[in-house]
Amino acid sequence: MMQTAYFGRRYTLSASHRLHTDALSDDENRAKFGKCNNPHGHGHNYVVEVLVGGPVSSDTGMAINMAILDEVVQTSIIQRFDHANLNFDPLFANQVPTTENLCREVYTLLKTVIPTGKLEYVRVEETENNFFQFYGE
Amino acid sequence: MIELTRRATFSASHYYWNEAWSQEKNEAVFGRCARRNGHGHNYTLEVTVSGDPDPVTGFVVDLKWLKDVIENEVLAAYDHRHLNLEVPEFAGAKLIPTTENIAISIWKRLEPAVQSAGQARLSRVRVYETPEIFSEYRGK
Numbered sequence: 001m002m003q004t005a006y007f008g009r010r011y012t013l014s015a016s017h018r019l020h021t022d023a024l025s026d027d028e029n030r031a032k033f034g035k036c037n038n039p040h041g042h043g044h045n046y047v048v049e050v051l052v053g054g055p056v057s058s059d060t061g062m063a064i065n066m067a068i069l070d071e072v073v074q075t076s077i078i079q080r081f082d083h084a085n086l087n088f089d090p091l092f093a094n095q096v097p098t099t100e101n102l103c104r105e106v107y108t109l110l111k112t113v114i115p116t117g118k119l120e121y122v123r124v125e126e127t128e129n130n131f132f133q134f135y136g137e
Numbered sequence: 138m139i140e141l142t143r144r145a146t147f148s149a150s151h152y153y154w155n156e157a158w159s160q161e162k163n164e165a166v167f168g169r170c171a172r173r174n175g176h177g178h179n180y181t182l183e184v185t186v187s188g189d190p191d192p193v194t195g196f197v198v199d200l201k202w203l204k205d206v207i208e209n210e211v212l213a214a215y216d217h218r219h220l221n222l223e224v225p226e227f228a229g230a231k232l233i234p235t236t237e238n239i240a241i242s243i244w245k246r247l248e249p250a251v252q253s254a255g256q257a258r259l260s261r262v263r264v265y266e267t268p269e270i271f272s273e274y275r276g277k
Contacts, residue, residue, distance in 0.1 A: 005237040060235070
């Protein structure tokens, strides 16, 4: 019988963002987002935690080969967001680059490119004290 | 329903090798993990049980009891051991000691004791090989 296990991996990326929406006035933006609305942005060392579930192969003992997962995350997430300004990414042209939205976008980017198993969740830690998790729905 | 998690650590060595494969294929699939003399990790184990708190004690399970179960069933066998050579479920190339298989094996070691205590059910075993690499098993 194939048992389902979950393989988890944590990655770090450093990026800047500014929480601001054109739907609000400058005063309203400042009131809503506080120091996160600073016009020049600010940055975080984000931690992206990925959990993939799947049957454990009897050949490899693995739900997913870490080297393959690393390559996929490197190509579709790290290269895109690391040392970048999130506000300039097309994904955030029409939404505020909060970590909620980043978490959801990372999930969506990864979901279709994970070669084996099912993406269980994406968790993004903005700092050690606040983090967000998305299960795909 | 409340989930209760107890954390423990153990240090062990292992390597990844499929006896049915050539050396070249093992090295291609498993990379450095295939080096036959093995390497080691400080593993962190998280054991989660779930149930309703006892109306008298307020406990889902007695944490000291759970600590002892983890100690007797897992750490006594795994800590400061070479998993491929000294731990029965992996020895003799029966099973490759990946983090996935370690999580599954630890579940099998813990489940009977948790089951027989009758108070809570085992809901999750998570094994960290490093702070950035982990596996989880939920019993199915």
